[in-house]
Amino acid sequence: MSLRTARIVSLVVTVVGAIVLLQNATFSWLGNQQGYEPVQPIAFSHKIHAGDNQISCLYCHSAAEKSRVAGIPAASVCMNCHSQIRKDSPEVQKIAAALSDNKPIQWVRVHDLPDHVAFNHSRHVSAGIKCQQCHGPVETMERVAQFDSLFMGTCVSCHRTHREVTLDKTGKPVIAKEATPKRLMASTDCSVCHH
Amino acid sequence: MNGEKLWKIFQQQDADRDSVDLVNIEPRAAMSRRTFIELIGFSAAAAALAGCRAPEQKIIPFITQPMAEFTPGVGLFYASTCGGCSASCGALVKVRDGRPIKLEGNDLHPLTGGGLCAVAHAMVFELYDSDRLRQPMRGSQAATWDEVDAEIKKQLDGIKQNGGKVRVLTSTITSPTTLAVIEKFLTQFTDGKHITYDAVSTAAIRKAHLKTHGREAIPSYKFDAAKLIVSFGADFLGTWIAPVEFTRGYSQARNLRDGRHEMSRHIQFESRLTLAGSNADRRVKVSPAEEIESLLLLAKLVAAKTGQQAPAEIASFNPTNLNPRLQQVVEQTANELVKLKGASLVVSGANDTDAQVVVNFINNALGNYGATVDLNAPSAQKQGDDEAMAELVREMNAGEVKALIISGVNPAYDHFARNEFTSGFAKVPLKISLNPTRDETSANADFICPQSHFLESWNDAEPRRGTFSLSQPTIAPLFQTRAYQESLLRWSGDERNFYNVLREHWKENIFAKDANFDELWDKSLESGAYTIERTAAAQPAFASSDVGNAATRLKTRAMTLAGKLTVALYEKILMRDGAHANNPWLQELPDPITKITWDNYASVSPALAEKLQLEEGSVVRVSNGATTIELPAHIQTGQHDDVIAIAVGYGRTHAGKAGNNIGANAYPFVSFDNGTFQYLANGASIEKTGAKIEFASTQRHHTLDGRPIIKEFTLAEFISGHAGEGERERQSQSIWKDHAYGEHKWGMVVDLNACTGCSACILSCQAENNVPVVGREEVRRQREMHWIRLDRYFEGDGETTKVVYQPVMCAQCDNASCESVCPVLATVHSSEGLNMQVYNRCVGTRYCANNCAYKVRRFNWFDYPHDDEIANLALNPDVTVRTRGVMEKCTFCVQRIEEKKILARNEGRAIRDGEIQTACQQSCPAQAITFGDLVDQESRANHLKHDERDYILLPELNLRPAISYLAKVRNTEEA
Amino acid sequence: MAVAVKHTEDLAHEATHPVVSPLRKPLIEGHKTYGDVTTDICNLLDRRAGAGWWIAFSVSFVLMVAGIIATAHTVSTGIGTWGLNKTVGWAFDITNFVFWIGIGHAGTFISAILFLFNQKWRTSVNRSAEAMTIIAVMCAGIFPVIHMGRPWLFYWILPYPNNRGSLWVNFRSPLVWDFFAISTYFTISLVFWYLGLVPDLATARDRTISKLRRGFYKVLSLGWNGSNRTWSRYETVYLVLAALATPLVLSVHSIVSFDFATSLIPGWHSTIFPPYFVAGAVFSGFAMVMTLMILVRKLMRLEDYITVQHLENMCKVTLLTGSIVSLAYLTEVFIGFYSGNPNEMFVIVNRVLGPYSWAYWTMVTCNAIVPQLFWFKRVRTSVPLIFVLSILVNVGMWFERFVIIVTSLHRDFLPSSWAMYMPTITEITIMLGSFGLFFTLFLLFLRIFPVISMNEVKGVLHYARR
């Protein structure tokens, strides 16, 4: 075939390919906060707490079991340990200060779903979904960054597969081969999240 | 947002360029795979976008973890008492993240059960009313509590030394502790007196019982025990004394669900169409004069038929204004009453001692005392003493009153002689207002010590003797306000806070001495109520001495009224006495009878309108010589030609931004006569001004035009099983296989026989679902947003107007016509039979609304204001606030469904029947609404779906709605 | 025969083409030669616009701008700026939409259907009729977008892969059908029109004196050189397109009618809508073509090309379609009662006697009674009369859509939610604006493109002459 035809064909292939490959990118870049990693008022390291010291997520984010929100621990909760441990660390000092002069710590929100999305932590936690599936390997993060795009597609794909979700050693979610018992069946009704 | 720290890393790499931001807007994953095509494609747009990235959000946790039961994001319910009016109904306050967002009925409350009225639901909005005073005021200057306390104490001490009258003027107070506090406060002074003033008073009942039974009290009326109710213009379902309590009893006695085949009978003699009258089995349209004469005639006949000896004035009474038909009606009524001796109830709405005396006579003759009328458990819900008020005004004008403290009253607006009051008020050297806002009266006070909202403060109530309820603060005061009891305590030199006073009072006076206080206290707090079991006592003896004179006076009164135009003043179900005029939820709630919002009006009968060539909305000048006001006319079928009905509670000037200058103030028509306020102004004249306005009404067509929308039977037909006849089209044919429903299939049944049209459901829904208020202009354009519509249809001619109510909300049709036309799948069906509306997907073609047979969909024509930061605190965080251009509608309170589903799943159990209650169902005083799971064969809803009265709206369309109705039954034949 | 001849070398030509047909009159008057046709049409492009054109243009332009402002107001403030309410969710917006779509149909009818039926007279009018179609569809297309509550999200009715997992569109919704139907209709009409234009653009290219125009036509004429190979493929494709456009034009208005027919609203839910709407569309379309053609032949002095005979033919079509529409009205009323369905009956009564009866009777007068005048040849051949009547017909057809939409919606099943609708200034301005847009674009077309399909006219120049 002539050079011109070749050019046409190749161009078509490239464009179509690009659209298919980058589908997500093509239609999703607006307002995507994936990778958002704001500097926090206190250099709190999840790596040290959840990673090295193996503190359970739910110790601080205790509401996650009972409520739609996971909750940010009150300064007093931090002091449960830090009244003994590393009292002198400047970062811990900040907390102590906050407690003493009764000024709440203003954390910068990392994971922020739109107001028209009602995500319920308690349901997912008690269904056995690992925090890491959406939040990523937080226990390895010095400063928390948004791991997933948290687009509707993410939720839906998981709700569709109705499967037990486990994490491999790198913290990547793995969807089990066989379907799990009913208690883990998830609904894809719009009203489950949008009301 | 300030990008500095956020994008630091990249700024180090290269100085400027929007592409820097682009890198971060792009998903990580995509970046690696980005090709050059994509880059050129997006960098331009990204440049534009750099500006509109999601703004930085802060999370502010608690300093110290609050009490154990608190979890962010989880709603908690606290038992409390509604402070909306003096009825003091039991309520549950839903608190979310530390702020009360909704009032619900407290089903543990002995009087009101789970019921609440419309006003109660609007109270949450009042808590967040930004027109409330934010701190105490000295005149019009802001002050601190210490300052005002100091000055007030100083002046009071002065009065203590020099003596002089100190008056505390309050609305009805049902709180025993508060009364004690006021008592304590007044004992400091040589001449201290507490005066209770109700703008809309029922003092006559108390005075009448003082005359006939020697007890100045309002008895408790047992509408649930009465088999036959005869009411002379008493709107006991709408506004009279304790509507919620009465509605509950009324509907219990008329409940035909679950195989019951008997219901009480209700006969109403009235001149204007009241809510109670609209529900009557037999409604007799009478003029005020005829009303009085029918009452007298009834007394005569009842006495005769019961052999009760009656004073000559009654025994010899011959009606002069009653036409034969009416006489016959009264005769029949008398027969029915006598047949049901001891199980009947006669009430009158007139605030006229004589009328009430005669009513007592009849009830006594019928032996209803002890059965349906109980003086041993009197109601404390209306304590207004009209004479005392009149005396106070006199004292003030005479300059005798040294100090006046007002709380919860606004006489400068709602006293019939407000000029007299204000002139006297001006003469009082120390004027203290404890009202929450700078209203008409407070505006002229020396000090305003704003009281906290009842949701911010401790209190108790004893609406009926022996029945106590507590109310507890559900949020710390938003502003620098203080419970008015505390103010009084301070000024009595008592530094305790009211909470302790309350506990001590209960310890001393209410709980049994030997009881374990804390245990009882906690139990009462939890349930919200505490009752003292009374040993049955005999009713006080009846003394007929005054009946004769009463009858004579009534006759002459009837004469004066006869054939003349009379202005009949009344309270609207929503606006009541006008205290809550600044509440837009109430202003926009359509009146159940007229369906008009944001206005009061002069209701005239069609005949009168024709005579004066009035059209709906043409402005008229109503006058009785002394008073003249201009109002638009509303043509009301079922109203007597001699009557012009005008609602009080409008024409406020100092209510606030929502309530000012809406309608006209009708209180000046009130008169003080024979020891009570009279709400009938006779010798009225009415003339057309030529002007004309358009009402903001939500229903413009008032008849059924023979359409089979409402099914209605007589009790006889129902008993003989006619209700079951006719269609069962819901099992109609389908050309394709229906979708199977899984775990649940939500459905609802509305009992039209129970629904009284009180409209509480509309506001409950509004509060629960963040339904916006759109304002008078938009309602005029027929754009109100309420998710529940209370359709009201008139049947029959003007003589025997019958009224039916039908709550219509989204029916969640299985074959929803709205779904198939939505281009973007913004409304589709859930696996649980819900018709889901996804606001964030909606593009607003309005096709669904056009294609909805029930017209229950509502469109956001504009961005409705949410700029009042304080008012926004009333929003329910579980429900999306809809933006401009999207469709919305009833969701069966899907947020509640999801909440309970999640709860049940987390607890690894099935959802219990009745566990999920929709907002409208929860607080329906008549329990007309039942919601449940139709998959569950045992569920109550399923059970009712098989009731013989069950029918669906527009079955011919095969929409398969999940809502069905239970036909209305009228107990027409004489018992 | 002795005729005034322009080129001497054409003498012989004339001589060999005497008028021989005793029955048929020539389609083109004035004994034109090929050269004359070229000259007449191409000179129109180079000549400066006359006063008439400028007046017409400025009026329509002002209207258009007003419409744009009103639209901006709507989009920025909300649909609340219109007179709609909880019961009447559509009114002027969809009325205008259906009206303009309807207008468009005449163009396709003339260019495609008459082509298939080998109606030679179409050649003088099809070019501008097709242009009208395209412009009308543009006007129509605006309304479904701006009537949305959130028009900036209109692209959500496109099925494209997205990150909502992918959430597609509801192919059961007539609005989605509309989108596909109208975009297809627009595309096909456009290419059809353009294809017909190419040879004439080539002619213009070779004739025009202005450099700018030559460059413009050179690009658009795609290097057309009249080669016979091209011609033969060209004609094949032209035929194919005509064959496609014919069912297309029928489908488009049928689908538009589905917006109503597939719903359950009494007065909408009706099976006669598709043919009823198509007939109505052609009816209004031809009326509009006549209005325009009368203007064009005056403005552009094309009496020789667009003859009274053309107008008369169109009058006949109008008469036919008008009668079909009237039949539809009768059927509607009949079925309303024959159905025995109380709601249907009520809608009919409410239309005829209800609060909007004035609209109904305007419609009946203009659509059922007025066109009957075309039975008389005197009317059919009097240009001023045709002009007035054709405008009346369009007024009527606009009201037809208004009646169907509003009178059905404002009183449906439950009397409690019955309501009245009255348009706001904003809505009226937007409607006038759409007319402004229509005429602005059409007038521009007259100045930029050969108004008459020269190559086709040349093809039929000797009709009834040989």
Next chain:
Amino acid sequence: MHAVRRESINTRYTAAFFKREEDLLAAAVEAREAGFEIHDAYTPFPVHGLDQAVGLRRSRLTWIAFIAGSIGLAFGLGLQVYTSVYDWPLNVGGKPFNSFPLFIPVTFELMVLFSGLIAIGVLLIRNRLWLFSKRLVFDRVTDDRFVLVLRQSDASFDVRRAMKLFAKHGAIKVIEGDEFV
């Protein structure tokens, strides 16, 4: 013009101008009978019978349009069934996931769209019609002249015979040249 490009440079063409389509037709017919190789004819409008006269095969574009239409049909139906039955089935108004009758309109429209656009696309490509094409156009051939072009295929081409033939049919002008570019 690709015909030209494919020929060796020294191929020459003879173009005769006529005033009337009948003359062109007659000339073309006779030229073919006389064994001349007709390169192409150029006319201001499609002249009926010219295809046969110059011996042109019937165009296959109708078939292309048909195939394109079928593709459109398949695509339309496929898209709708895939999205509403397989990818994300949703209960819309109680209708079955595969609401085939409701898929017909879109299917039809896509069929027409594909058919039409592809047919035109092919036409433009086959005829090398594109925006910036620079091709010779005979004088007045888009106006009122009809041109017949013969290819001087080999040395045996007799110019004198051709001229005579043209003259006989009233040609008003004859030009000759190599690839006329």
